[in-house]
Amino acid sequence: MSFDQNAFIIILTGSMIAISCGLLGAFLMLRKMAMTGDAISHAVLPGIVIAFLISGSRHGLTMVIGAGLVGLIATACIEYLTQKVKLQSDASIGITFTSLFAIGIILITFLANQIDLDQDCVLYGEIAYVPIDLWITKAGTIMGPRTTYLAVINLVLAIAFVSLFYKELKLSTFDPEFAATIGLSTAGVNYGLMGMVSYTTVSSFEAVGAILVVALLVVPPATAFLWTKNLKKLLTVTAILGVLISFLGYYLAYLLNSSIAGAMASVAGVFFFVSVTLNRHQIPRIKSKMRRLREEMA
Amino acid sequence: MEDFLYFFSFQDPNVLMVVIGISLLSISAAMVGTFTFLDKKALVGDAISHAVLPGVCLAFMFSGNKNPYWIVSGAFFTGALSTYVISWVARYTKLKEDTVIASVLSIFFGVGIVLMTQLQQTGNASLSGLDHFIFGNAISIVREDLWVYGALATCIIVVLLVFYKEFKVMVFNRSFAESIGLPVKRLDFVFNSLMVLAVVTGIQAIGVVLMAALLITPAAAAKFWTDRLSRLLFLAVLFSLISGISGAYISFSLPHMPTGPWVVVVLSIIAFLSFFFSTKKGILTRWVSRRKYQSKIHRDHILKALYQAEEHDKKGLPQKDIVDNFPGKVVKTHRTLRQLKKKGYITNDRELVALTSTGNSEAKRIVRLHRLWELYMTEYMNIAPDHVHESAEKFEHIITPELERQLDKSLNFPKEDPHQSIIPRDQNKP
Numbered sequence: 201m202s203f204d205q206n207a208f209i210i211i212l213t214g215s216m217i218a219i220s221c222g223l224l225g226a227f228l229m230l231r232k233m234a235m236t237g238d239a240i241s242h243a244v245l246p247g248i249v250i251a252f253l254i255s256g257s258r259h260g261l262t263m264v265i266g267a268g269l270v271g272l273i274a275t276a277c278i279e280y281l282t283q284k285v286k287l288q289s290d291a292s293i294g295i296t297f298t299s300l301f302a303i304g305i306i307l308i309t310f311l312a313n314q315i316d317l318d319q320d321c322v323l324y325g326e327i328a329y330v331p332i333d334l335w336i337t338k339a340g341t342i343m344g345p346r347t348t349y350l351a352v353i354n355l356v357l358a359i360a361f362v363s364l365f366y367k368e369l370k371l372s373t374f375d376p377e378f379a380a381t382i383g384l385s386t387a388g389v390n391y392g393l394m395g396m397v398s399y400t401t402v403s404s405f406e407a408v409g410a411i412l413v414v415a416l417l418v419v420p421p422a423t424a425f426l427w428t429k430n431l432k433k434l435l436t437v438t439a440i441l442g443v444l445i446s447f448l449g450y451y452l453a454y455l456l457n458s459s460i461a462g463a464m465a466s467v468a469g470v471f472f473f474v475s476v477t478l479n480r481h482q483i484p485r486i487k488s489k490m491r492r493l494r495e496e497m498a
Numbered sequence: 499m500e501d502f503l504y505f506f507s508f509q510d511p512n513v514l515m516v517v518i519g520i521s522l523l524s525i526s527a528a529m530v531g532t533f534t535f536l537d538k539k540a541l542v543g544d545a546i547s548h549a550v551l552p553g554v555c556l557a558f559m560f561s562g563n564k565n566p567y568w569i570v571s572g573a574f575f576t577g578a579l580s581t582y583v584i585s586w587v588a589r590y591t592k593l594k595e596d597t598v599i600a601s602v603l604s605i606f607f608g609v610g611i612v613l614m615t616q617l618q619q620t621g622n623a624s625l626s627g628l629d630h631f632i633f634g635n636a637i638s639i640v641r642e643d644l645w646v647y648g649a650l651a652t653c654i655i656v657v658l659l660v661f662y663k664e665f666k667v668m669v670f671n672r673s674f675a676e677s678i679g680l681p682v683k684r685l686d687f688v689f690n691s692l693m694v695l696a697v698v699t700g701i702q703a704i705g706v707v708l709m710a711a712l713l714i715t716p717a718a719a720a721k722f723w724t725d726r727l728s729r730l731l732f733l734a735v736l737f738s739l740i741s742g743i744s745g746a747y748i749s750f751s752l753p754h755m756p757t758g759p760w761v762v763v764v765l766s767i768i769a770f771l772s773f774f775f776s777t778k779k780g781i782l783t784r785w786v787s788r789r790k791y792q793s794k795i796h797r798d799h800i801l802k803a804l805y806q807a808e809e810h811d812k813k814g815l816p817q818k819d820i821v822d823n824f825p826g827k828v829v830k831t832h833r834t835l836r837q838l839k840k841k842g843y844i845t846n847d848r849e850l851v852a853l854t855s856t857g858n859s860e861a862k863r864i865v866r867l868h869r870l871w872e873l874y875m876t877e878y879m880n881i882a883p884d885h886v887h888e889s890a891e892k893f894e895h896i897i898t899p900e901l902e903r904q905l906d907k908s909l910n911f912p913k914e915d916p917h918q919s920i921i922p923r924d925q926n927k928p
Contacts, residue, residue, distance in 0.1 A: 306755070465604055
């Protein structure tokens, strides 16, 4: 196979998105907030539409701020419903994201002829169009595909966030009480993480769609979790999986002539289920070990 | 308005059909949802609703058209598969359940998207209705669909009513259900199938993405009005019906509007109104009662201060002293004093505040409760006399007359509290 520049750009962009999602998603998973990540990825939709309406473009700061804000509002809403209204947490998540997502879809339908944003794009993105969507400066020079730049910025920010706040994230994830005791703002870390997740969702939205972001947020870390217990290794394996998923997903989509984002999620699924099958004796093995220990003690 | 009359007079048999279809599905989803909500499995419903998409697409591939029988079977198959996969992964790995749900949900949906885009590439004309399954369109329901979905919904309702007692026991106390010999595993299977079926009946009218809301939201809203299961079910069904029919009406009167999002929006409005304004557990009710309680506490404290002043042979207290006694609550203290005067508990004469005889007996009551509780704590709980004040400060506001009588009796109508202060009593009462 000869070198295909478009394929390279798509795979590169996909990998960067997958790595950014995976790094943040690993912490979501460890904090038992995987479904909150799912909720945020649905909930940013109205923010995207409103920001789109205000700024008139699918790119730029308005979009990121608008959607990031809605993501944080969704997080706050879930917390409020759980803690103040005293609704059970699964229901708070379900109600928050379905209502925001519904509002988003209604806005899109209302403004269908005013904005260039359709339901398909919401669902599975347009990563295939990345090489066509070029960033052209005012002087007319072609700088290359725009989404790729967004993905680079996102990746740099995600890596910076995780490495700068690595200690804080780790501590507040594994021992929130201790973190609070030594004066770490756990709420601050939480909102920071959620803010980053919202931003990543928005920035990858165009490429992979709102719903499949979840696949990239949760599935690679969950797969990695089956193989290692060390946080640094977990993050590394997640990143490697992200690249593999993007690479194989592209060729699967090419083969089946289908959505690339969907194919990436399917490949992630294959990795996940293979890992589960290979590791499915984890729990029974632990149980029998415990039993043996108990018998020895007795 | 014309639209409204046209829609709700049901002259158009199509409209009638849509309304019947959406009503049946709202009822069945709300009923199943109430049980899943109580079982804290709400998010499994979300996973199922995303997971039916590949099934719908596979059905399209095999049958080549929008045949409801194929679609229902396909959707049921992958939906059921997803619940099985979730419990399988959760059982054999150390992954947390929410991670498993999120993973399975997104993987199934991803596979569904692959299949759907592939179908769209083939460009089969009858596939145009395929995206209705994602966001829902009740208006596209035709007679054949109604038969299938309506029959399924009726089936769900009947099964739930037949096994009402069994499911009730299972949701509220699983180990009790096991101990009285209910076939818990089989009932679980029946219930999971019902849950998948409830999602499947909704996919055409509501769409796969938002179907979860129809399971979760009605029950969550109803929970704020009642704790009885029968009433909970009734309210959930009512809320769901209202939003189902209004959603259908909105998507009928505004062209190109998908039904699902509107149903969900109406449902969410009902839910949020319930959260805030429910007379039972709403945020507002709770806030009001908390405010009431706080002002009662404040009133009690002022009365107590006045009574203690009387004990030290003072006629009363200057208003300024009372206000200074409660730093940071100047406005509140002034307001409470005005209220107490209006009720005839105190006289406020030239800056000297004194208790009236009614005020005196009310103040006595509070002081009596405080000292009785202190005595009770030392006598019966063996707590040192210098440690009981804090607790008495709280309990003086909440001890009821019945409790007071019991305390009095078990302490044998004492005269003094542990700090040798007299426990005040009204002369005319025993």
